[in-house]
Amino acid sequence: MDSHRWVYLFRDGNAQMRGLLGGKGANLAEMTNAGLPVPPGFTISTEACNAFLTNHEQFPEGMWEQVEASLKDVEASMGRKFGDAKNPLLFSVRSGARFSMPGMMDTILNLGLNDQTVQGLAAQADPRFAYDCYRRLLQMFAKVVLDVDSDLFEDVLDAHKRKLRVQQDFEIPAEALKEMVGEFKAIIKRESGQAFPDDPWEQLRFAIRAVFSSWNNRRAIAYRNANNIPHDLGTAVNVQTMVYGNMGPDCATGVAFTRNPSTGEKKLYGEFLTNAQGEDVVAGVRTPQQIMTMGDDPQLKSAYDQLVQIAETLEQHYRDMQDLEFTVQNGKLYMLQCRSGKRTGQAAVTVAVDMAGEGLITQEEAVQRVEPDHLDQLLHPTIDEKQERQVLAKGLPASPGAASGKVVFDADEAKARGDDGEAVILVRIETSPEDFHGMLVARAVLTARGGMTSHAAVVARGMGKPAVVGCSALNINYANGEIQVNGSVVKKGDFITIDGSTGDVMLGEIPTIPPQVGGNVSTLLGWADSFRRLGVRANADTPGDAAKARELGSEGIGLCRTEHMFFQGDRILAMREMIIASTDEERQAALAKLEPMQREDFVGIFKAMDGFPVTIRTLDPPLHEFLPHTDEEIEDLAREIDVDPNVIKAKVAALHEANPMLGHRGCRLGITAPEITRMQVRAILGAALECSAEGVDVFPEIMIPLVGDVNELRLQREVVVSTANDLFAEAGREIPYSVGTMIELPRACLTADEIAQEAEFFSFGTNDLTQTAFGMSRDDSGRFLPFYVEKGILPSDPFQSIDRKGVGALIEIATMRGRQTKPGLKLGICGEHGGDPSSVEFCHTAGLNYVSCSPYRVPIARLAAAHAALGEQEHDR
């Protein structure tokens, strides 16, 4: 009969057939064809699964006949028969989808046993072994196929152990196991309403059905939803001859990596147990031995030597570090599984660089083998996984890395204690620019409110400092100096540890592992740099950040926020004087105080970025952010600057805004108060002239924020140019500089053709663009955005990864229209997305010139940009 092919013997498949055979089946086939000792078997394809599921759970026509034929082939090769009472052939049945997927039916072992065949197995091995296999089959079959509660069987097992006064399963004698088989069968009958099928073929039919159906169980569907795995892939079923590592001292079972998955060291790594089966390794009853010692056992030496050779062969074959499962039965090695091995960041980099050195893979492949997450692990201290910990609560993992310190609630206190060398963690309900100095000295930041792009998160990332934000379980009481959290109380001065990579908040001081930025990382990033087309800059506001950014490979500064500078030391006073000024003279006097301070910062930044461009944004936040708010703070300020407190209160009230995000900020400030822009331009270009005189190569790019209409940019540009001309005339020298704008409003994207007339560059401010495109405040979205992501309403947090459909579409419109007007327009992105790999890929595809991100994300952006370029090449091939 010329039926569709549903079933493939292992020898008929290969590694490329993952879609049809699933990952496990494809690899078993590949190993079989590579001549490795794989217990024979066959795979029922994912197509069969899909046909089954769409056809009222009927096996597709011809499938069962193919299963029978394949099984006969295995019988022939093994010289044993399925269901044979003397010399029974037993099988394992396992699911295996294209992507590794928890939640589906896993494994049934020893399929083929019944009251007759168990005798044959007992005769070949020993009765205890045979009945133990039998009761395990019953237990697994009952649970997986018939949905009977496992605990019922465990209760029986426990009862027998109590009666026998033994502790461990393996101490139960054969007779008792035989009794248990009867009891297990009775439970199955009672609970499922049907008898355990004696017929091995019936067992197999049931098992295959169960695997197919498990594709659509609740857990599996939820997992696929959460991981964006399509629901129509289906799972394959692998039916494989059983082998046993527990038939005697010449038997063993184990797991091995072809290289060390923690360090990447090129040396077989793994564990094994003599006379045991896989479960025993997992159960932790006996302590496994290091794989190297296996060669020392004369009964296993030959198998070990073969394993070492096979490991080498498989690595060469797959050109990647492999994770192997094996069993030794009576001295003979069998390979049960082989897949690409999971690895730490350090191992990923080391393996990639080493393999490229060995000529096993190309440099392009080496770069592609390392995931951005791998690199992220290396760039921050991590919690030592071996340490005990008590997780108090979980917040958003806002800025990676782990740190311990004493709880402090106040920025001033954090500063004082931090300056004294104490390790402190600043804990706030939420942070504001006034907490900046406290954040600077704290080891980490923890907040109860705010999202991934809240003030705390953005500033902490900029500082490369761990932060957990939006940890809503924290009930912070500033007055009492304590935090109530899930029933515990943490007091000021208590030690806590936070993990900004996971969001965990833990009690006490938990040791961390320092970042590992070795030579291999540099080598790999060097290769990445040679493949990427996208430039990578950093967002940096201080000379220190700028130096750090350059050290991490930044090719300039894409965003220097001038407002943070105003919060340091006495500057905030001058800034407040400027805001409160009631006459032009007072305002000019305050601005005159600020100018040299700003200039000094720019000098430091230009020097740190010698030879690279520096994009400086003019003042952006609404002025009320610089003013104090409590009566006490206002009184203090009034004394300090000698002004009636009521004047300050009136100013605070007058500047209050219902929606500050949409208020009097950005270029709107510079337009209504051009003297501020003028002061900033004098500071920027004054610093540039000074640096240039000292031989520093400076390329200032002056960026006007929050432009929504070309006229806004035109007016601000006029202020910049006229100020620059005056300054250059005074100095008798000129400095090349450019003027551009941040594109962070939908209207700016839609009118980018007009705006480009006045801009030498655009820098997409994707934080604000996301806020305005979605009409969603990043600070306030905490009450619904996590729910949205959890329910799949949005695929991911748009403040973390660029929303391509909406925000991305706006960027594409702006790119197209901007370059229509000015083909050479320089385009970059300076939102928090600049360090997110998926967003970097988008920026590459959209044709931007560069991304700019926190200094500590620069290496990740370099790698992601290389991935984007290499991915595109593959796509083109």
Added chain:
Amino acid sequence: MDSHRWVYLFRDGNAQMRGLLGGKGANLAEMTNAGLPVPPGFTISTEACNAFLTNHEQFPEGMWEQVEASLKDVEASMGRKFGDAKNPLLFSVRSGARFSMPGMMDTILNLGLNDQTVQGLAAQADPRFAYDCYRRLLQMFAKVVLDVDSDLFEDVLDAHKRKLRVQQDFEIPAEALKEMVGEFKAIIKRESGQAFPDDPWEQLRFAIRAVFSSWNNRRAIAYRNANNIPHDLGTAVNVQTMVYGNMGPDCATGVAFTRNPSTGEKKLYGEFLTNAQGEDVVAGVRTPQQIMTMGDDPQLKSAYDQLVQIAETLEQHYRDMQDLEFTVQNGKLYMLQCRSGKRTGQAAVTVAVDMAGEGLITQEEAVQRVEPDHLDQLLHPTIDEKQERQVLAKGLPASPGAASGKVVFDADEAKARGDDGEAVILVRIETSPEDFHGMLVARAVLTARGGMTSHAAVVARGMGKPAVVGCSALNINYANGEIQVNGSVVKKGDFITIDGSTGDVMLGEIPTIPPQVGGNVSTLLGWADSFRRLGVRANADTPGDAAKARELGSEGIGLCRTEHMFFQGDRILAMREMIIASTDEERQAALAKLEPMQREDFVGIFKAMDGFPVTIRTLDPPLHEFLPHTDEEIEDLAREIDVDPNVIKAKVAALHEANPMLGHRGCRLGITAPEITRMQVRAILGAALECSAEGVDVFPEIMIPLVGDVNELRLQREVVVSTANDLFAEAGREIPYSVGTMIELPRACLTADEIAQEAEFFSFGTNDLTQTAFGMSRDDSGRFLPFYVEKGILPSDPFQSIDRKGVGALIEIATMRGRQTKPGLKLGICGEHGGDPSSVEFCHTAGLNYVSCSPYRVPIARLAAAHAALGEQEHDR
């Protein structure tokens, strides 16, 4: 010589040549060619002006020769000569641009007089008359051409009058005038450094230059900037033979309208003065007589009869009400000016309807003749222009109409006093939904803060109630119960009057004129309805509003905001209980209280809109808007609903948002708390079932607000549909209804193709769309938006008129993408823009199905929609 033509005799032009000859010149030519008695003359073209201005103020080649030739032609027709000592021909020189434009040089009269020709004039008329003409020429020439301060001449005039002991100019005898001529010449020489040119040709050259140059004077440029008039149009110069209305009792001068410009009555209307010149009418020295009485004067009767006939002829000719200027010289009528007459709203409607009735114009033309502003005047009470007033301050004209009342600062007090029949005006720093009940009873609303779309403005317009908002000069002190404003103090209970059409805030009770919605308005709007394609609906939240809307011609409700309903009476308590509920049961209980209340409102609205669709928006504002905020209010609420005040305080704190506009609101509420949506749907469709049972035709359209992603709409739609199905099953009947969404976020526009999959209609919420596209809060934009509009950074307030470049582009994208998915998708707009004529035109062009606006704007939208459709037809021709 074959030179370009720069100069046109009146007989060589016509009314179509406005661009070349200016408005005045074109009309003089048209009248001349219609055979009317126009004093002969010629027009120097706007092209000549432009050539002059671009060529270093040189007359273009050939122009002067053409002026000379044209003047000779006039001399021939008049039988007099320019500069002739015996029989001098005198001219007026006037500017005349395409658009009437204050700020430019106006008029020089009597050009051609000098020491010789004045004798000829004296001989023909009388010496006093001749020297008076001469000194006027000197004075005007000095001021207009030579920029000499007019006061210098007035001082001389006054000195003579004092010396002569006379009060009025006309009492000065000829000798004194002759003396003054000498003194005026001396002043000219001294002040300008040059002598008054005796040569009439030289006078003419100077005058023409002066008119040309005045096109670019500061005032003229500012006026063009403010009115969007291009700067390259140029002005024409009209040179016309002088005629005199002050040469004796058979002379007169006057102004007439072919119909009454106040009422539209078809009857010559105007004023004249015997033996006078134009200036005298303006100066108000003598009281002019009604034009009808002119026929009673035997010396003027013939001229009057001719004027009546000419008026008729001109109206027939121009097919519009005309504004005429005339002079009678020695019994002979001369027409000096003729233009379309300015008129009040009432006159505009009456004239248009009458003229269509007379067959003079078509109904289409009648509709096009009435401006939306005309209609607006008719729909609201206006200040009686004849009354004295003291304007205290000016705010934004947020909701038209005028009203007087006693100042009240508190909504509760307004309610109490209003219910007692007192006329009160609610004066607040700004309003919030908690002031709603106070606004309902107040005659008008006045706020110190907020823009054209602030809460106060939007709600007042919705109520058709006058409002002035953002009147920042008001210094409101609630505690003292007074307003400090520009040096005055207004106390609680004092009477004020506000004019919401102008923004004026006035002291005292100033009488107003009630709205005039006569039969002509209905007739005209009926015609408009037959021409428009765009539907017109109203935004209405109560049965009363709905009835009003229908009365004003609304074809359904485009936006019914359910949240306003929650502020009435006890409802706010139930709403607050729902928000504060700590268990699901409590929440459900509170919702169960709200459902019948909502249902009752919907029953009223459906009945009022019998036969028309009603679009109801589910809950939109963030929940914290419903909670009290001061400690006192919280204590009150705690007592009322028997909850610990700290629980309420904690809830208020927990719901606080940094940017409520971008927070947890719109469909985000319904998604995180679907029980709210469910309650509302039960109320809506329950009401629909009830009404339908009573024979009312109901078409409920359920609108989900603030959708940014199709998944949001999908989830809310599922809630709607399942609730509806349950309800219909309970009732055993079904009602047709539709589900759609408000498109008010940029991302919704960009993903409209996806969203359309789940929507039967889109309604553009252009208020929020403007806020998000611009990143500009309407409440906070008051500090920079007025400045932007004033400086021309934005052409107009985008919250008043749709910003076509940005917001309009988003609407076009959404329209295109939405209809790509669903060609029959119904599209409307329900922002405040729905009642703005320019925005209505945009909606027509963008292909929307309807606009929805405040009930009181419905007639205006109907007219504007007709204008858009008719304008398009013209365009197509």
